[in-house]
Amino acid sequence: xxxxxxxxxMQMLARLPGLGPRSARRAALYLIKRRESALEPLAAALAQxxxxxxxxxxxxxxxxxxxxxLCADPRRDDGVICVVEDVDxxxxxxxxxxxxxxxxxxxxLLSALDGIGPEDLHxxxxxxxxxxxxxxxxxxxxxxxxxxxTTAHYIADRLKAAETPDHSxxxxxxxxxxxxxxxxxxxxxxxxxxxLRARRPV
Amino acid sequence: xxxxxxxxxMQMLARLPGLGPRSARRAALYLIKRRESALEPLAAALAQxxxxxxxxxxxxxxxxxxxxxLCADPRRDDGVICVVEDVDxxxxxxxxxxxxxxxxxxxxLLSALDGIGPEDLHxxxxxxxxxxxxxxxxxxxxxxxxxxxTTAHYIADRLKAAETPDHSxxxxxxxxxxxxxxxxxxxxxxxxxxxLRARRPV
Ligand SMILES: [Zn+2]
Ligand SMILES: [Zn+2]
Numbered sequence: 001x002x003x004x005x006x007x008x009x010m011q012m013l014a015r016l017p018g019l020g021p022r023s024a025r026r027a028a029l030y031l032i033k034r035r036e037s038a039l040e041p042l043a044a045a046l047a048q049x050x051x052x053x054x055x056x057x058x059x060x061x062x063x064x065x066x067x068x069x070l071c072a073d074p075r076r077d078d079g080v081i082c083v084v085e086d087v088d089x090x091x092x093x094x095x096x097x098x099x100x101x102x103x104x105x106x107x108x109l110l111s112a113l114d115g116i117g118p119e120d121l122h123x124x125x126x127x128x129x130x131x132x133x134x135x136x137x138x139x140x141x142x143x144x145x146x147x148x149x150t151t152a153h154y155i156a157d158r159l160k161a162a163e164t165p166d167h168s169x170x171x172x173x174x175x176x177x178x179x180x181x182x183x184x185x186x187x188x189x190x191x192x193x194x195x196l197r198a199r200r201p202v
Numbered sequence: 203x204x205x206x207x208x209x210x211x212m213q214m215l216a217r218l219p220g221l222g223p224r225s226a227r228r229a230a231l232y233l234i235k236r237r238e239s240a241l242e243p244l245a246a247a248l249a250q251x252x253x254x255x256x257x258x259x260x261x262x263x264x265x266x267x268x269x270x271x272l273c274a275d276p277r278r279d280d281g282v283i284c285v286v287e288d289v290d291x292x293x294x295x296x297x298x299x300x301x302x303x304x305x306x307x308x309x310x311l312l313s314a315l316d317g318i319g320p321e322d323l324h325x326x327x328x329x330x331x332x333x334x335x336x337x338x339x340x341x342x343x344x345x346x347x348x349x350x351x352t353t354a355h356y357i358a359d360r361l362k363a364a365e366t367p368d369h370s371x372x373x374x375x376x377x378x379x380x381x382x383x384x385x386x387x388x389x390x391x392x393x394x395x396x397x398l399r400a401r402r403p404v
Contacts, residue, residue, distance in 0.1 A: 003265045005254055009247040015240060016221075016229040023220030029290050030219050031248070032255055032264050038217065039252050045211040046245035049230075050237055052207055062234050063205045088231050 006032065058129075060105030060122055062087055070094075070103060077101040079136040081129060083155065085109055085143060093141060101139075104129060109147040110154055118154065130159055130169060137170040144176050144191070208234065260331075262307030262324055264289055272296075272305060279303040281338040283331060285357065287311055287345060295343065303341075306331065311349040312356055320356065332361055332371060339372040346378050346393070 006028060014024035031039040055061070056068035063069055070076065070090075080101030084090050090103050106121045130138055138159055142148035156171045163169060177195035178184065184192060208230060216226035233241040257263070258270035265271055272278065272292075282303030286292050292305050308323045332340055340361055344350035358373045365371060379397040380389065389397075 003255065003267070003271065005247070005250045005266055006264065009251050012240075012244045012247045013218075016215075017232050018221055018225030018228060019218075025293070026220060026290065027218040028251075029264075029288075029293075032251060033289075035252055038214075039248055042214045043245055043248035043252060045207070045214045046233070046241055046248065048207045049211050049234060050241050050245060053205065053234055062208065062231075064207055065205070069205065087235075088228065091227070091231075 055105075058125075059090075059103045060087070060107060061090055061103060075100070078132075078134045080139060081126070081135060081137075082139040082141050083126065084141050085148070085151075089141065099139075101137075102129075106142075106151070109142065109145075110151045111147045121151075123155070123158070126155070127158060127162055131162060131167070133167055135169065137172065140171065140173045142173070144174075144194075257307075260327075261292075261305045262289065262309060263292055263305060277302070280334075280336045282341060283328070283337060283339075284341045284343050285328065286343050287350070287353075291343065301341075303339075304331075308344075308353070311344065311347075312353045313349045323353075325357070325360070328357070329360060329364055333364060333369070335369055337371065339374065342373065342375045344375070346376075346396075 058067040140152040260269040342354040
């Protein structure tokens with residue numbers, strides 16, 4: 001009814017996370033109605049990103065610069081590498097402005113269920129980076145899930161095994177507990193019991 | 203942090219209806235991670251639509267063909283024109299498969315508040331089309347809002363004024379009432395009272 005080009009555009013949009021078939025249809029129509037002000041600029045923005053953005057060979061972040069702006073920034077601390085599952089986590093941490101070291105994107109988590117083993121993650125480059133004398137701490141900022149914690153333990157073991165008498169590493173994880181502003185009764189039992197066990201004097 | 207190209211893409215995506223800043227970020231990352239399988243195909247689909255899709259000079263539908271496939275389809279009934287506010291409404295009606303006549307997209311509704319007058323709608327072409335001897339009925343499929351009903355009354359008056367002794371038109375509107383499958387208590391009072399006034403023997 002709307003022609004194959006429009007149908008195809010709706011299908012492409014419907015694959016985006018957060019857009020179902022219904023909102024994809026609305027988005028397609030929004031774009032078609034605003035050819036010069038929305039459709040063509042979005043097409044150009046996508047083409048620019050497709051042409052210029054690549055994963056950083058150092059950390060795995062996405063950027064037009066190589067190495068990425070975070071790896072290249074001389075003001076950041078070379079002594080700490082924060083290991084994340086994915087680029088979204090890196091961006092989330094950057095938005096907090098709470099971390100000023102370097103990052104390393106694993107590109108996934110170990111999962112027996114999904115058949116994801118160590119060889120599927122960007123581990124060799126992490127071990128290589130962690131071996132540099134300047135590096136003192138590795139923060140494993142991985143999700144508080146079975147896969148996340150399995151991966152964290154695996155990496156911690158590999159890092160410890162690679163230590164030499166001249167170079168030892170602190171390996172840390174994120175604190176688990178009640179999210180700031182979070183109501184207790186919305187929390188799952190695991191988080192709540194972990195928050196209780198890790199209780200601190202006030 | 204993510205580079206100006208990615209930030210720009212996120213901003214473009216965040217303007218789409220149904221995508222907020224957060225889902226625009228997820229959508230951008232989804233695309234960047236899948237350059238060949240999602241990003242480039244979406245850019246190509248947008249470019250295709252930008253290049254080939256135009257409003258139909260006859261009815262206002264969007265299509266690559268001109269006149270559009272609905273206007274050109276010889277199996278559709280020339281005797282009835284269904285007037286809709288926008289192309290989304292045309293698509294919604296087409297999905298029902300309940301109508302097999304022609305369409306006319308107004309491109310808006312009269313609104314004193316938004317300063318939208320008759321000259322802002324695609325009215326001259328509608329009056330011209332309605333004047334063709336073959337046309338017997340005009341269905342005003344406009345929203346059951348003040349603007350929608352004001353517009354419907356305005357168009358009905360213009361159509362009646364243009365009638366000749368040789369050519370009279372039936373002008374109808376959509377029935378209002380309880381949506382099929384709709385719970386009564388989710389309906390606004392206007393719909394409910396209108397459904398009550400228009401009650402029918404069962
Ligand atoms: Zn980097
Ligand atoms: Zn048409």
